[in-house]
Amino acid sequence: xxxxxxxxxxxxxxxxxxxxxxxxxxxxxxxxxxxxxxxxxxxxxxxxxxxxxxxxxxxxxxxxxxxxxxxxxxxxxxxxxxxxxxxxxxxxxxxxxxxxxxxxxxxxxxxxxxxxxxxxxxxxxxxxxxxxxxxxxxxxxxxxxxxxxxxxxxxxxxxxxxxxxxxxxxxxxxxxxxxxxxxxxxxxxxxxxxxxxxxxxxxxxxxxxxxxxxxxxxxxxxxxxxxxxxxxxxxxxxxxxxxxxxxxxxxxxxxxxxxxxxxxxxxxxxxxxxxxxxxxxxxxxxxxxxxxxxxxxxxxxxxxxxxxxxxxxxxxxxxxxxxxxxxxxxxxxxxxxxxxxxxxxxxxxxxxxxxxxxxxxxxxxxxxxxxxxxxxxxxxxxxxxxxxxxxxxxxxxxxxxxxxxxxxxxxxxxxxxxxxx
Amino acid sequence: xxxxxxxxxxxxxxxxxxxxxxxxxxxxxxxxxxxxxxxxxxxxxxxxxxxxxxxxxxxxxxxxxxxxxxxxxxxxxxxxxxxxxxxxxxxxxxxxxxxxxxxxxxxxxxxxxxxxxxxxxxxxxxxxxxxxxxxxxxxxxxxxxxxxxxxxxxxxxxxxxxxxxxxxxxxxxxxxxxxxxxxxxxxxxxxxxxxxxxxxxxxxxxxxxxxxxxxxxxxxxxxxxxxxxxxxxxxxxxxxxxxxxxxxxxxxxxxxxxxxxxxxxxxxxxxxxxxxxxxxxxxxxxxxxxxxxxxxxxxxxxxxxxxxxxxxxxxxxxxxxxxxxxxxxxxxxxxxxxxxxxxxxxxxxxxxxxxxxxxxxxxxxxxxxxxxxxxxxxxxxxxxxxxxxxxxxxxxxxxxxxxxxxxxxxxxxxxxxxxxxxxxxxxxxxxxxxxxxxxxxxxxxxxxxxxxxxxxxxxxxxxxxxxxxxxxxxxxxxxxxxxxxxxxxxxxxxxxxxxxxxxxxxxxxxxxxx
Ligand code: SF4
Numbered sequence: 002x003x004x005x006x007x008x009x010x011x012x013x014x015x016x017x018x019x020x021x022x023x024x025x026x027x028x029x030x031x032x033x034x035x036x037x038x039x040x041x042x043x044x045x046x047x048x049x050x051x052x053x054x055x056x057x058x059x060x061x062x063x064x065x066x067x068x069x070x071x072x073x074x075x076x077x078x079x080x081x082x083x084x085x086x087x088x089x090x091x092x093x094x095x096x097x098x099x100x101x102x103x104x105x106x107x108x109x110x111x112x113x114x115x116x117x118x119x120x121x122x123x124x125x126x127x128x129x130x131x132x133x134x135x136x137x138x139x140x141x142x143x144x145x146x147x148x149x150x151x152x153x154x155x156x157x158x159x160x161x162x163x164x165x166x167x168x169x170x171x172x173x174x175x176x177x178x179x180x181x182x183x184x185x186x187x188x189x190x191x192x193x194x195x196x197x198x199x200x201x202x203x204x205x206x207x208x209x210x211x212x213x214x215x216x217x218x219x220x221x222x223x224x225x226x227x228x229x230x231x232x233x234x235x236x237x238x239x240x241x242x243x244x245x246x247x248x249x250x251x252x253x254x255x256x257x258x259x260x261x262x263x264x265x266x267x268x269x270x271x272x273x274x275x276x277x278x279x280x281x282x283x284x285x286x287x288x289x290x291x292x293x294x295x296x297x298x299x300x301x302x303x304x305x306x307x308x309x310x311x312x313x314x315x316x317x318x319x320x321x322x323x324x325x326x327x328x329x330x331x332x333x334x335x336x337x338x339x340x341x342x343x344x345x346x347x348x349x350x351x352x353x354x355x356x357x358x359x360x361x362x363x364x365x366x367x368x369x370x371x372x373x374x375x376x377x378x379x380x381x382x383x384x385x386x387x388x389x390x391x392x393x394x395x396x397x398x399x400x401x402x403x404x405x406x407x408x409x410x411x412x413x414x415x416x417x418x419x420x421x422x
Numbered sequence: 423x424x425x426x427x428x429x430x431x432x433x434x435x436x437x438x439x440x441x442x443x444x445x446x447x448x449x450x451x452x453x454x455x456x457x458x459x460x461x462x463x464x465x466x467x468x469x470x471x472x473x474x475x476x477x478x479x480x481x482x483x484x485x486x487x488x489x490x491x492x493x494x495x496x497x498x499x500x501x502x503x504x505x506x507x508x509x510x511x512x513x514x515x516x517x518x519x520x521x522x523x524x525x526x527x528x529x530x531x532x533x534x535x536x537x538x539x540x541x542x543x544x545x546x547x548x549x550x551x552x553x554x555x556x557x558x559x560x561x562x563x564x565x566x567x568x569x570x571x572x573x574x575x576x577x578x579x580x581x582x583x584x585x586x587x588x589x590x591x592x593x594x595x596x597x598x599x600x601x602x603x604x605x606x607x608x609x610x611x612x613x614x615x616x617x618x619x620x621x622x623x624x625x626x627x628x629x630x631x632x633x634x635x636x637x638x639x640x641x642x643x644x645x646x647x648x649x650x651x652x653x654x655x656x657x658x659x660x661x662x663x664x665x666x667x668x669x670x671x672x673x674x675x676x677x678x679x680x681x682x683x684x685x686x687x688x689x690x691x692x693x694x695x696x697x698x699x700x701x702x703x704x705x706x707x708x709x710x711x712x713x714x715x716x717x718x719x720x721x722x723x724x725x726x727x728x729x730x731x732x733x734x735x736x737x738x739x740x741x742x743x744x745x746x747x748x749x750x751x752x753x754x755x756x757x758x759x760x761x762x763x764x765x766x767x768x769x770x771x772x773x774x775x776x777x778x779x780x781x782x783x784x785x786x787x788x789x790x791x792x793x794x795x796x797x798x799x800x801x802x803x804x805x806x807x808x809x810x811x812x813x814x815x816x817x818x819x820x821x822x823x824x825x826x827x828x829x830x831x832x833x834x835x836x837x838x839x840x841x842x843x844x845x846x847x848x849x850x851x852x853x854x855x856x857x858x859x860x861x862x863x864x865x866x867x868x869x870x871x872x873x874x875x876x877x878x879x880x881x882x883x884x885x886x887x888x889x890x891x892x893x894x895x896x897x898x899x900x901x902x903x904x905x906x907x908x909x910x911x912x913x914x915x916x917x918x919x920x921x922x923x924x925x926x927x928x929x930x931x932x933x934x935x936x
Contacts, residue, residue, distance in 0.1 A: 017481075017501075018459075018478060018479055018480070018481050018498065019456040019459070019479075019481045020456075020459050020462065021456050021457075021459065022456075022457055022459075022460055023455065023456060023457020023458075023460075024457075025457065026457075026460075041425075043423075045433065045517035045518070045546060045547065046426075046429060046431075046432065046433040046517065046546065046550065047432070047433040047435075047436075047458055047516055047517050047518075047546070049426045049429050050429055050432040050433060050436065050461075051457060051458075051460045053428055053429060054460055054461075054463065054464060055460060063427060063761065064427065067425050067426060067427045068425070068426050069423050069424070069425055069426075070423065070424050070425075070426050071423060071547060072423065072424065072547050072548070073547050073548060075423050076521070076547060082423065085423035086423060088423075089423055089424075089425050092425070093425060109455045109457070109517075109518035110517055110518050110521060112484070113487070113518055113521045113522060114521060141455070141457075141484075142455035142456045142457030142458065142481075142518075143455045143456075143482065143483050143484040143487070143518070144483075144484050146456065351501070351505060368463070369462075369463035369466065369467050370459060370460070370462030370463045370466050370467075370474065371462075371466070371474065372466065372467075373466040373467065373470060373471065373472055374466060374471070374472060374473050374474045376472075377472030377473065
């Protein structure tokens, strides 16, 4: 293969009907991650319904998110919408003394009527200081796609981080706690014990940034967050994303090099987990090897995952579609992805489905709205959303990650055998 | 502006999608941002539909605002026609598009598409999903239905079933059979399974069966007025209602009332001795107005329960439900605030909740048995087996469904007799339910004061449970403990007693003995 991989592959840019979530969906995992935060969407009944539908069965008595639903009176005059918002926030915070960070989340309706949530956040921050910090960001569908909600949220937090000139590592991206602990363990074994993580679990957990901060990203969709950190003086450690044995090792090695940790130390620390990851992946790869895969755009995880599936599981990528491709963040993964597949950005869902039907891939990675219809057409699918809601990063999850893709194929094989009897 | 945590209904355009997705040969062009496409998954995942909803979204973005959102809409409209070749198109705006005022209806009309284009005005900031479905279906009927000759044989339309409806699929089968027994044909079922050309011949029917007033009432009213097709008022859920329905249809069509009840089991099951334990069970009902009203009648008259509270989330049915509640001597709760419903349930401490998926979660948290009787729906509400709510089989299904969460007949007594038995403690639950029985905790944790008194649960009365009484209360089986606590507190309040002792507990028990 060429050393360039897909770096020079021209990107097919499509502009048509998109079948993707909006950024509000990120709240579903962000509110679990930040344990003293409340996410208040300022939006419509649609926004509330989306959150509820995306959250699925996870109905808690009073979750740490909600929607301030705009009604006609709010649309009539804007001054009153700010007052109304103050009322809702005051009620909420008086009932929930556990809340230390409040995120005002903009939606399409709030943005179209130009409801100034930044102003509201400033005012409410002053009013509720020091107990509660109020931050605003946009999760709207006219500005953000799915995981870009997390990007907007973290980017909005960056200006509030205290300044520090200490030489330090900052890891950006929300990871499930168990995975984050594994990562911190590996870094500590390499001698990097003092690692800050954005987002932190609690408002009081100290995360700082400054000119001697080096940032490693664990999620590929954090372009705005990286830009905000860079503006604060931080430098980016470019690396493939830590999916699979290869990605995890490359990521750790890049971080190690940035801090002068020798390759020998990295090898020693990662030897055992690498072997475990390879063994675990090999089992799933038996099913995946030689099979073709087609990614519809969803979370921006598509390119790193295609790299994992093609290089570690022996799959062939037909098309790798992403809602948006951040060339800087994606460069290391694109370079590793062997040239061949169509790389597409954006979507025209009907045209893209025509391509899926023509190619008849062995596995199609797509959103929940498309999975059953494609299955009914005889195609095997993997719901993309599971890749975001499941622990999939780093060594100990590499086998699970491969398993997410092999299970639908195994299942289809089992059911066919039964049907043939 | 109102804070919503969980909602019973989606926005009105989701109601329009329920109509469009139920129909064939119809396409919906929806001016909406990309995130609104989440609604597709309701149909493909919850209802397991094997095709995409027939909806084209314009998915405009911020950069399109003020420049060419209107063109985006026109392109989407033309592409949808070219690709799907529908018999008719409905067009409308979601909440965001409503604000940018592109007027999809007006634009679509000027495009000269060779099929009927039906504009929808669904005020997203005032109304909700059921309204959206009702209004959409009404507009479709108004645009397409024409006066046509009546069928020779007596016939009926089944009106109201939609995609994502609570058991609509099976209710259609049941009601069709019910009518068939009386020699009545089904002319058209709509929106479920109907094409625009089917809508055109709605007027051929002699009567409309209004299955679900939530989604079909406006269309039925219009057809009564404009096409002279009368509609039924009785929703045939439950034995009594099914018999009334048969009588109503017979009267409207001048045919003999006939009902084959050879497979009807609810009345005998309910009368059989094993069901004695159902007597006076305190139930709380919540859901859409229609299903709650039907369930209330079944609960009282056919199951022998005591209805201690009822309510609905759709304001459109508030008046009907309030009248019904007066009949039952309770106060109706009309609210779409999940937390308010939860508070009401906590206050009433029922022994069984008949509600929606939302109440199922409340019930789980409060440890109260629960069965689902109404939308909003969950993937579990689309069972593979035939399980209607309407007609004879519907009544049988309802009996089974409502009884299932309860502890059964003799088992209830065994639990009472042997409540000190290590396998028969509270957490063990009913033997026919899955899940491993948790062993009885070895040490009884001291009752946390925060949990004990009524003040902790928001009550206004200042009554304290003495530790001994609290301990005695723990010996009451869990499925009646809520009632015991409540009765005792009510009794204490009535007697002006501030502290509940073991004696108070037993005096209350004697007082309420029936
Ligand atoms: S796309 Fe916009 S209107 Fe729709 S749910 Fe997302 S933020 Fe709300």
